[in-house]
Amino acid sequence: MSVVQTETEQPVAPPKAVVLELRDFSFHGSSENSVRFTDINLIVREGELIFIQVDPRLKSREFVSVIQGLKPATRGKVLFQDCDWEGNDHDRHFRMRSKIGRVYEGHAWVANLNVAENVTLPGLHHCVSIENDVQHWAKRFGLTQLSNKRPAFVEPSQLQIHQWIRAFLCKPSLLVLEQPMHYASSTMFPVLAEAIDEVRQAGCAVLWITNNPGFPDHSFDPSATYLRAESENLVAFGEGMNDE
Amino acid sequence: MQAIRELPKPLRLLGILNPLGVVEALGRAFMGRCGSIAAILAVLWGTAILIIRPSTWTPPVRSVLSRQLLFTAVDGVLSGVRFGAAVGVVVIVQAAIWIDTLGIAQGVIAPMMWRGIVRELAPLLACLVVIGRSCIPIATELATMMVNGEVELLDAEGVDPMTYLVVPRILSVVISVFCLAIIIATSMVATGYMLGWAVDAIRVDLWTFLEGIFRQANARDLIFFVPKTIIAGAFAGAICCIDGLNVRGTMTDIPRVASRTGIRALTAVLAISAILSVVFYGRFLMLKIV
Structure with missing residues (x-):
């Protein structure tokens, strides 16, 4: 069993609130190419950024679905803001999920809605007004407006940027980014990194899952924690590292 | 052995x-x-x-409801009018044949049409139009969304699929069946009168004919018409949503789901129609003229 505590070492300040906790967590997935974990513990606090590097042959989608309470863990508990995903209180579960922004690996769109409708759907469903938020993040990521085409007719790099906007809307408490740079131009990395720094300052915890062995140089503020999924375990391989 | x-x-x-x-x-x-x-x-x-629940009616849910109403009710009006016209012709031809055969007065045509149409035919035809035009597409759409992982995607975004996908679809099917039943009934009466007047099966003017119809109308017919369309529509809508969201497997399973949904919805509508007729009128012969 590995215990990975990612607390920011600030002895003066009280520890920040825990956003996500995996307790004695095991997950074996339904397919062979699903990322697996056995008896891991992970605590992610407000404002923290954690990179999890997974084998390029493995998919993280199911694992993130477990984090969001969409699938059950094989063993152990997943706590989001001290609440678990158990029971039949679906309203509570949907409210909890509305606080999680996610960039999906693989299929991420409702095919019969256009991209703009897809992006604004969760925001409009949960928030009172999202117009300013949409404009802010679209401008931030270099878009003048959201695409009005169906996802099938938009090129993947643009779709990926629209995914970023959707994930950042409505001030999420947790951002889960599965391969966020997939299809996106590497020139967009600093833009995404700066956006992540901004939401972290506001208290958002960020979980960045990648299969890329190296990251472009960027000094995250505060520094990030780097973990590697290895032998069904999470192994720390550097803290505050921006270059491998 | x-x-x-x-x-x-x-x-x-x-x-x-x-x-x-x-x-x-x-x-x-x-x-x-x-x-x-x-x-x-x-x-x-x-x-x-x-x-x-007021919190259900968020802008995306309202948008789905309006789109679904447009597709199910508004786009279905022409089909409903065509169906109504065709069945109206059949009804008036049958009425004329029976009048000649039995030698009964022409005055029975209006009440016979009214009862047959309002009590049975219009709600049933409206359900047929909605099942054929919308329920099967709804089941197919939901099954496709299920297979493509789009329902899980909505779930992951904190959007309740029941609220976003099921509620507006069932409500739109209910509203559509009710509205189309009225349109179909009107179409059947209008076509029936026109054809009957043209072939001399009806020899009264339109107002007298309509007066004859409304004189026969009673609150019981309307009390029957409203729940019949609503219950049948609700069952048809629920069946297509359940079948669509219960699909497990791949794209190749979707056509099977679509055909099964059509048959199940149709069976349910006919069964409900029969049960409600028996319960409301307490007899099996619905078109009995008093």
Whole structure:
């Protein structure tokens, strides 16, 4: 069993609130190419950024679905803001999920809605007004407006940027980014990194899952924690590292 | 087998037929039907609860409802009018034949049309139009979304699929069946009168004909018409949503789901129609003229 505590070492300040906790967590997935974990513990606090590097042959989608309470863990508990995903209180579960922004690996769109409708759907469903938020993040990521085409007719790099906007809307408490740079131009990395720094300052915890062995140089503020999924375990391989 | 051979002949036959197996199969089928009905009622109950909850009606849900109404009700008007016109012709032709055969007065045409149309034909035809035009596409759409992982995607975004996908679809089917039934009834009466007047089966002017119809109308017919369209529409909508969201497997399973949904919805509508007719009028011959 590995215990990975990612607390920011600030002895003066009280520890920040825990956003996500995996307790004695095991997950074996339904397919062979699903990322697996056995008896891991992970605590992610407000404002923290954690990179999890997974084998390029493995998919993280199911694992993130477990984090969001969409699938059950094989063993152990997943706590989001001290609440678990158990029971039949679906309203509570949907409210909890509305606080999680996610960039999906693989299929991420409702095919019969256009991209703009897809992006604004969760925001409009949960928030009172999202117009300013949409404009802010679209401008931030270099878009003048959201695409009005169906996802099938938009090129993947643009779709990926629209995914970023959707994930950042409505001030999420947790951002889960599965391969966020997939299809996106590497020139967009600093833009995404700066956006992540901004939401972290506001208290958002960020979980960045990648299969890329190296990251472009960027000094995250505060520094990030780097973990590697290895032998069904999470192994720390550097803290505050921006270059491998 | 040896034990069976030792039994007397009648018991031996029962043993070979395996009556317990037959009973078990019947019981399983019965429990399966009960389970299906319970699932439909549960979905309808959940839908009713969500409909009256103001927090359900977020802008995306309202948008889905308006699109679905446009597709199911508004786009279905022309089909409904065509269906109504065709059946109106059939009804008036049959009425003329029976008047000649039985030698009864022409005055019975209006009440006969009114009762036949409002009580039975219009709600049934509206359900047929909605099932054919919308329920099967709804089941196909939901099944495709399910197979593509789009329902899980909505779930992951914190959007309740029941609220976003099921509630507006069932509500739109209910509203559409009710509205189309009125349109179809109007179309049938209008076409029936025009054709009857043209072939001299109806010899009164339009106002007298309409007066004859409305004189026959009573509150009971309307009380029957409203719940019949609403209950049949609700069942049809719930069946297509349940079938669509219950699909497990791949894209190749979707056509099977679509055809099964059509048959199930149609069976439910006919069964509801029959049950409500018997319950409301307390008799089996609906078109009996008093």
